[in-house]
Amino acid sequence: MTRSRRWWLAAVAVALVTAAPLxxxxxxxxxxxxxxxxxxxQVRAAAHHPYSxxxxxxxxLDLPVTSRFTDIGTLLGERTTLRAWWRGPDAWRVDKLxxxxxxxxxxxxxxxxxxxxEANRAVRSVDPDVRxxxxxxxxxxxxAARVLDGADDRTATRIGARRVAGxxxxxxxxxxxxPRSSVDHVDLWEDPASGVVLRVDAYASGDxxxxxxxxxxxxxxxxxxxxxxxxxxxxxxxxxxxxVLDIADAANQYAPFDPPDRLAGLVRAATPSGAVGVYGSxxxxxxxIPLRHRDAQTLDDQLRRSAGVVESDVGLQLQAGPLGVxxxxxxxxxxxxxxxxxxxxxxxxxxxLQAGATLR
Amino acid sequence: MIAVELGKLLRSRRTWVTIGLVDALPTLVAVxxxxxxxxxxxxxxxxxxxxxxxxxxxxxLAAMAMVLxxxxxxxxxxxxxxxxxxxxxxxxxxYLLVRPVGRTRLLxxxxxxxxxxxxxxxxxxxxxxxxxGTLLLGHENxxxxxxxSGTTLTTGxxxxxxxxxxxxxxxxxxxxxxxxxxxxxxxxxxxxxxxxTLAVLVASTLLLPLDAAHALRPYLxxxxxxxxxxxxxxxxxxxxxxxxxxxxxxxxxxFLAAAWANFATKxxxx
Amino acid sequence: MxxxxxxxxxxxxxxxxxxxxxxxxxxxIYGFLGANGSGKTTTVRMLLGLVLPTSGEVSLLGRPMPxxxxxxxxxxxxxxxxxxxxxxxxxxxxLAVFDAAGAGQGSxxxxxxxxxxxxxxxxxxxxxxxxxxxxxSLGMRQRLGLAAAIMRxxxxxxxxxxxxxLDPQGIGxxxxxxxxxxxxxxxxxxxxxxxxxxxxxxxxxxxxDRGRLVLQQELDEICGPTGRIHVRTPDADGARALLDGQVExxxxxxxxxxxxxxxxxxxxxxxxxxxxxxxxxxxxxxxxAVLAATGTGSDRVARP
Numbered sequence: 006m007t008r009s010r011r012w013w014l015a016a017v018a019v020a021l022v023t024a025a026p027l028x029x030x031x032x033x034x035x036x037x038x039x040x041x042x043x044x045x046x047q048v049r050a051a052a053h054h055p056y057s058x059x060x061x062x063x064x065x066l067d068l069p070v071t072s073r074f075t076d077i078g079t080l081l082g083e084r085t086t087l088r089a090w091w092r093g094p095d096a097w098r099v100d101k102l103x104x105x106x107x108x109x110x111x112x113x114x115x116x117x118x119x120x121x122x123e124a125n126r127a128v129r130s131v132d133p134d135v136r137x138x139x140x141x142x143x144x145x146x147x148x149a150a151r152v153l154d155g156a157d158d159r160t161a162t163r164i165g166a167r168r169v170a171g172x173x174x175x176x177x178x179x180x181x182x183x184p185r186s187s188v189d190h191v192d193l194w195e196d197p198a199s200g201v202v203l204r205v206d207a208y209a210s211g212d213x214x215x216x217x218x219x220x221x222x223x224x225x226x227x228x229x230x231x232x233x234x235x236x237x238x239x240x241x242x243x244x245x246x247x248x249v250l251d252i253a254d255a256a257n258q259y260a261p262f263d264p265p266d267r268l269a270g271l272v273r274a275a276t277p278s279g280a281v282g283v284y285g286s287x288x289x290x291x292x293x294i295p296l297r298h299r300d301a302q303t304l305d306d307q308l309r310r311s312a313g314v315v316e317s318d319v320g321l322q323l324q325a326g327p328l329g330v331x332x333x334x335x336x337x338x339x340x341x342x343x344x345x346x347x348x349x350x351x352x353x354x355x356x357x358l359q360a361g362a363t364l365r
Numbered sequence: 366m367i368a369v370e371l372g373k374l375l376r377s378r379r380t381w382v383t384i385g386l387v388d389a390l391p392t393l394v395a396v397x398x399x400x401x402x403x404x405x406x407x408x409x410x411x412x413x414x415x416x417x418x419x420x421x422x423x424x425x426l427a428a429m430a431m432v433l434x435x436x437x438x439x440x441x442x443x444x445x446x447x448x449x450x451x452x453x454x455x456x457x458x459x460y461l462l463v464r465p466v467g468r469t470r471l472l473x474x475x476x477x478x479x480x481x482x483x484x485x486x487x488x489x490x491x492x493x494x495x496x497x498g499t500l501l502l503g504h505e506n507x508x509x510x511x512x513x514s515g516t517t518l519t520t521g522x523x524x525x526x527x528x529x530x531x532x533x534x535x536x537x538x539x540x541x542x543x544x545x546x547x548x549x550x551x552x553x554x555x556x557x558x559x560x561x562t563l564a565v566l567v568a569s570t571l572l573l574p575l576d577a578a579h580a581l582r583p584y585l586x587x588x589x590x591x592x593x594x595x596x597x598x599x600x601x602x603x604x605x606x607x608x609x610x611x612x613x614x615x616x617x618x619x620f621l622a623a624a625w626a627n628f629a630t631k632x633x634x635x
Numbered sequence: 636m637x638x639x640x641x642x643x644x645x646x647x648x649x650x651x652x653x654x655x656x657x658x659x660x661x662x663x664i665y666g667f668l669g670a671n672g673s674g675k676t677t678t679v680r681m682l683l684g685l686v687l688p689t690s691g692e693v694s695l696l697g698r699p700m701p702x703x704x705x706x707x708x709x710x711x712x713x714x715x716x717x718x719x720x721x722x723x724x725x726x727x728x729x730l731a732v733f734d735a736a737g738a739g740q741g742s743x744x745x746x747x748x749x750x751x752x753x754x755x756x757x758x759x760x761x762x763x764x765x766x767x768x769x770x771x772s773l774g775m776r777q778r779l780g781l782a783a784a785i786m787r788x789x790x791x792x793x794x795x796x797x798x799x800x801l802d803p804q805g806i807g808x809x810x811x812x813x814x815x816x817x818x819x820x821x822x823x824x825x826x827x828x829x830x831x832x833x834x835x836x837x838x839x840x841x842x843x844d845r846g847r848l849v850l851q852q853e854l855d856e857i858c859g860p861t862g863r864i865h866v867r868t869p870d871a872d873g874a875r876a877l878l879d880g881q882v883e884x885x886x887x888x889x890x891x892x893x894x895x896x897x898x899x900x901x902x903x904x905x906x907x908x909x910x911x912x913x914x915x916x917x918x919x920x921x922x923x924a925v926l927a928a929t930g931t932g933s934d935r936v937a938r939p
Contacts, residue, residue, distance in 0.1 A: 008630040015619075015626035022615040026583055059604065084576075088602065100514060100598070104591050105412040105430075107513050107598065120515040123415045127515070223604060239511040241419055369735045377723065456719025460783065463683045463715065464737035465708035632646075633685040634677075 036166030036175040037197050044177050044195060045158045051200030052150055053093055057233075058170060058224035060087040060144055064217045066325040069307030076101075076108075077137050081217060081328070089144050090229035098234045099141040110141055111236040118236045127238055130247040133254040134277035145193075145219050149202035152191045155286030157182055169194050169203040170224035181288040185269065185350040188288045188327040199226035209327040216326030253294050257281035260295040260338075265361030268293065269346075269354040280365070284344075284354075291344035291354055295362075296332070301339035304332055315348070319355045324348055331355050366466050370478035374485075383443070384486050387436045391428035391494050399501035412594045417502050420510055422520075424498025425491040425527055426597070429534050432490055433590055437483070438566050441538045444482050445545025446558030448475035449628065453635040454554060468629050472546065472621065479542040483535050491531055514599040526601075530593040533606060537590045540616030541566065544586075547620040550628040553635065588612065636661050636791055636822045637682060642691035644677055651677045653846035654691070659839070664813065664823045666833030666854070668925060669843035675826050676716050678843065679793055682824075683713055696791060709739025712789035714797055718780025722769040726760060726779045727751055729768055733783055742787050754786035759808055773800035781809065785816065792816065795826040810836060834858075834921045844929035857924045860916045864892050864900060867913040874909050891917065 064081040079085070088100040100109040106122035112132075119128045141147060156179055164176040174194035181188050187209060194204040204220035238244055249255045260280035266273045271284035271291050284291040296304065308314050308321045308330070315322045320333040331342040333355040340362070342355050374380055394414075398404070404415040411430035413423045449472075452458035461471060510518045518526070544565055548558040569586040572578040582588055589609030595602040637659035644652040652674040659665040669675045680686040682693055684701030693700040695707045720729040730751045734742055755761050758778040768776065777800045784792060797813075798806045813823055813836060827833050833840060833854075840857060842850035850857075867889040868874055874890055875882050884891040889912075894900045897914055904911050 008626075011626035011629055015622035018622035019619040022619045023584070025615070059602070088598075102595075102598070102602070104594065105410070105414075106594075109514060122511075122513045122515065125416065125419065125511070236515065237517075239515055239517045240509060242511060242515070366736055369732055372735075373721070373724075373732065376728075379723075455721065456717065457721060459680075459683075459685050459715050460713075460719055460733060461736055462685055463708055463711070463713050464733055465684070465704050465739075466736050467705070630687055632680075632687060634680070 030168070032168075034166045034168045034173040036173045039175060039197075041161040041163045041177050042158050044163075044175055045153065045161045045179075047200035048149060048177075048193065048195055048202055049153060051146075054146075054199050054201050054226065055092050055228040056146065056199070056201045056224065056226050057090040057229040058088075058221045060089055060219060061085075061222050062087065062143055062217075062219040063215075065214070066216055066328055067311060067313075068325050068328070068330065069304065069311050069323070076139075080138070080140065080143060081325075085140070087140055087144065089141075090233040091144075091146070092229055092231065092234055096231070096234040097141065099144065101140050110139065111234060112141070113234050113236070120236065124243075125241070126243040126245070127236065128245050128247050130250050133250050133257065134279065135253050135257045135281045135283065137251050137253050143219050145202045145205045145221060148205045148219055149193050149195075151290075152179055152193070152205065152207075152287060156288070164192055167194055167204070170221040172196055172203060172224060174203050179288075183289045185271075185346050186288045186327075187324070187329060187347045187350075188345045191288070194220075196224065196226060201226055207327060212326070216328075252296070252300060253281055253292075256294045256296065260297075261365045262295045262338075263363045263365050264293055264358060265363075268357045268361075269350050271354070288345055291342065291346060291350075293343075293354070293358055294341040296339045296341050298337055298339070301332060301334070301341075304341065308332060317352065319352050319359075322348060322351065333359060335359065366470055366474040367477050370474045371481055374478050374482055380482060380485070383440050384489050387432055387440055387486055388490050388493050390436060391424075391431050391490060392497055394427075394431060395424060395494070395497040395501050412591065413597075416511070417498060421498035421500075421502035422495070422510060422523060424502060425494040426530055426593075427498075428490050428494035429487070429530065429593065430591065433534055433537065434570075434587070437486065437534075437538060438541045439563065440486060441479060441483055441541045442545050442562035442566070443555075443559045445475075445479045445542045446549050446560075446562060447555040448479065448546050448558075449549040450552055450558045451549075451555040453633070456635065458635060459633055462633060469625055472550075472624055472628060475549075476542060476546055476617075476621065479546070480535070480539065483538045483542070487531050487535050491527075512599040513594065513597045516599040518597075518599075526596050530596050533593045533596070533609065534590075536610055536613050537593075539613040540586050540620075543617045543620035543624070547624040547627070550624045550631065583608070583612070586616065636663070636696060637665075637824060638694045639678075639682070640692050642678065642681060642693060643689050644674075644681060644686060645689045650846055652681070652688075655843070655846075655848045656851075657682075657841060657848065658851065659822065659824055661822055662817075662820070663839045664817050664825060664837045666837030666840045667824060667826045667843065668828065668830065668833055668840060669826075670828060670929070673843045674846040675843050676795060679713075679715060679795060679824075679826060682793065683708065683711070683715065685715070705739070709737065709742065709787065710790045711793060712784035712787065712791070713793040713795075714780045714784050715793070715795050717795070717799065718776045718783075720768040720776065720779060720783075723767050725765045725767055726755070726763050726771070726775075726782075727765070729779065730754065730783055730786060734786065750786045751782075754782040757785065757812060758782045759805075774802065774805055777801055778805075781812075785812075788821075790820075790822065792821055792823045793826075794823065796828075797825070798829075798832065806832075830921050830925060840921065842925055842928050849928040850924065854921070857921060858918050860918055862893060862895070863917040864894050864897050865913075865915045865917050866890050866892055866900070866904070866911060868904070868909060868911050870909045873907075874904060877904070877907055877909065889913075 062085040066081040068078045068082055086102040091097045096113045098111045100107050109120040111118045117130050117132055160180050160182055162178045164178045166173055166175045175197055176192055176194045178190050178192050180190045189208045189210040192206040193202050195202045203224060206215035207217045209216045257277045257279035262280045264282035268284050274283045280295050282293045305321060308323055311323060320331055322331045327345045329346050329348055329351045331351045333340040340358050342351050404418045411427055413427040413430060417424045417427050510523045512518050545558055545562040548561040552558050572581060573585055589605050589612055592605035592609045595605050637657055639655055639657040642652055642655040655678055667675055677686060681688050684704045698707045734747050758781045760778050781797060798809050817823055837854055840854050841848055871890055878892055881892050881894060882890050883893055901911055901914050
């Protein structure tokens with residue numbers, strides 16, 4: 006065999022090996038031809054459908070990260086791998102896989118357990134009225150439920166199908182009708198058999214790449230084993246009980262304020278009824294949290310360090326993709342105003358808040 | 366030829382010195398941990414290192430996590446770089462070829478010999494780690510081990526999973542060995558081959574966390590190396606482990622093919 | 636045994652071997668001469684399949700190379716461009732490693748010990764201890780290389796400068812060894828740049844000059860009589876007068892005479908009263924033949 010023929014053979018071997026992973030992806034997707042409204046209806050109907058699988062989340066939202074604000078900053082700003090088993094709203098488990106361990110959330114019997122392998126510790130808590138988003142809220146089906154909450158199904162349009170976790174998934178695009186939302190559109194792809202959403206991509210106005218994307222890489226619509234969602238404390242591990250889950254829960258329970266019923270034209274939801282207010286729904290949801298001076302100071306410092314931060318007479322404001330964050334300073338305390346809303350809406354909301362919030 | 370290569374490997378003082386050096390790091394860490402009782406903060410340091418403070422039987426895995434990213438691949442790169450270029454440098458290559466030893470067979474024997482070196486190193490590191498781990502660490506060992514997912518593993522399960530993890534760690538070195546072997550047929554000195562292999566390794570490590578290089582990730586040499594941690598999740602997360610094995614096999618096919626193409630008709634003039 | 640036709644090797648722009656038609660017959664001790672860099676070693680590497688020819692063919696023991704390397708090479712012992720061994724291993728261990736590395740005729744595992752000891756004895760290393768080759772002298776390495784080449788009793792020995800690094804006594808020993816091997820039927824291809832060595836040992840000679848084979852002949856033919864007779868005589872003038880026209884040159888002791896028959900010449904001179912002290916047939920030397928066939932040495936770079 007001549008030298009050049011040997012090299013050709015080697016090149017073919019290299020090409021085959023390199024192309025092998027690509028070929029599987031190149032097979033064209035075939036999804037049922039159904040209209041957008043029926044797909045959305047199927048998703049809504051499958052809200053409590055069980056599932057399990059591995060999820061890959063990728064966020065490009067450059068948020069200031071503080072430990073007091075749980076891991077929300079890294080969840081939205083980095084790549085995260087999760088494993089989820091979902092039997093129903095009261096029996097589920099979501100593992101955040103780390104290179105050196107994992108941090109798991111298990112929920113059953115009204116109790117949530119957070120297991121951290123490296124700390125060898127389990128922390129149990131009862132879900133409060135309000136809390137910051139956590140891994141379980143960012144699974145494709147959970148995130149899709151929030152997007153569709155209050156959305157007008159007639160605005161949904163069909164987009165091309167794509168293969169998600171090996172399933173040919175038909176896609177739907179949701180465009181918020183409300184001009185106050187800073188989300189341009191959200192694309193959903195669902196399992197045509199079960200109606201469980203397999204992938205969610207959220208786009209900010211003017212962006213071509215999704216600001217946040219969450220998708221199954223492996224998926225099963227079968228109901229997971231009951232033992233999966235039950236937590237048995239391993240021998241030798243520490244366990245504790247948390248009365249206060251995070252800063253939102255703490256403020257809601259203990260801050261002496263009452264936010265007004267309306268902010269920037271958005272109506273306050275019935276829960277939480279404490280010092281924290283949630284307004285609007287779906288892609289126009291607004292969250293306001295009163296912050297103690299110390300917490301506000303930490304957040305201020307971190308906001309100032311991130312690029313694109315704007316300072317106005319209302320306070321410090323940052324727009325990270327579709328997500329807006331504003332810290333409105335009121336002297337000895339501050340308001341954190343956050344949501345997928347336009348900067349102007351946030352400013353209006355902050356002004357309304359400063360004018361309308363009352364001491365309890 | 367394979368038997369001859371293995372005999373040379375086992376008789377070489379250099380083999381044992383290298384293994385000793387690779388083994389020294391985890392042993393040092395074990396001693397330091399035992400003396401200070403200070404584990405790394407969660408999320409930092411090699412996998413399992415915080416866990417060994419209360420369960421010494423996990424120390425072989427922590428030792429693997431320590432040597433796998435750098436020490437082991439450096440040793441493998443040196444051994445593989447030595448394969449053909451080293452024989453060429455001492456002049457023994459021409460005498461092997463006129464003996465005659467088939468060139469393809471020589472390449473295969475060298476790959477087997479490098480992998481035997483990996484096997485030996487991993488086993489020695491694991492054995493010493495088990496010894497130091499159980500003797501120096503793990504005061505609260507109850508005969509049961511906590512999995513990464515918070516479930517309990519029996520000693521039998523732990524042994525099986527540790528065995529799988531060691532096997533996976535060895536397989537992860539296949540790619541390095543194949544690259545080293547290929548470069549060893551290209552360049553004239555073993556050092557150049559070893560450094561070239563390390564360059565690939567460093568490039569992979571640098572590209573891995575880069576979002577812009579995301580499309581390349583499945584092809585990066587070091588992408589799945591630490592996936593052996595997945596064997597200690599409950600249930601075992603197989604996807605990355607399987608991808609890792611396939612990827613390493615792909616590296617072997619590609620670079621052995623290139624090594625063969627280059628070496629089978631190369632003029633041996635050293 | 637060895638036959639090449641139009642063997643050519645090009646390394647980039649350099650033509651290292653240019654259309655060589657080598658012909659080594661069974662039973663030859665073939666002296667392959669050439670200055671350093673004349674392409675000898677490259678030719679030998681092509682014979683053994685280490686370097687692939689750019690064009691031309693090689694046949695070794697009647698089989699094409701390198702395609703038949705597996706059948707042919709086990710019957711060939713070689714010393715190519717100096718000996719080489721694993722420096723950290725002992726000489727015995729080195730021989731065992733090389734023997735075990737390949738298979739083929741005469742390399743059985745059971746006979747290995749015996750063959751190693753025999754080969755070491757033959758090259759004069761029988762009493763060597765277990766020290767690593769790293770500690771060997773140049774001469775010892777050379778002997779070890781020879782031992783490796785002969786330990787499977789090859790039909791053909793290809794030896795590149797086998798007496799390098801040896802003292803005169805050692806050179807003599809090797810020469811005796813080669814003669815012995817040759818007597819038991821081994822064909823030898825001896826590469827050398829030392830004319831004297833080749834002249835003493837070889838039956839056939841090939842001369843390579845800048846990649847071209849400029850001479851290939853039996854040594855006896857090369858060193859045949861020139862047709863001239865050297866006559867040593869005190870009566871040079873008388874002889875010259877007598878042999879007018881046949882005297883080609885005068886030396887300090889006598890005359891060089893072109894004459895077909897020495898006996899007749901002697902009878903004639905003595906018959907005419909000219910004293911003849913010595914009468915010898917003039918023969919060509921190998922050096923003359925080589926110098927006549929080659930140009931300047933190839934490591935000499937003269938101005939054009």
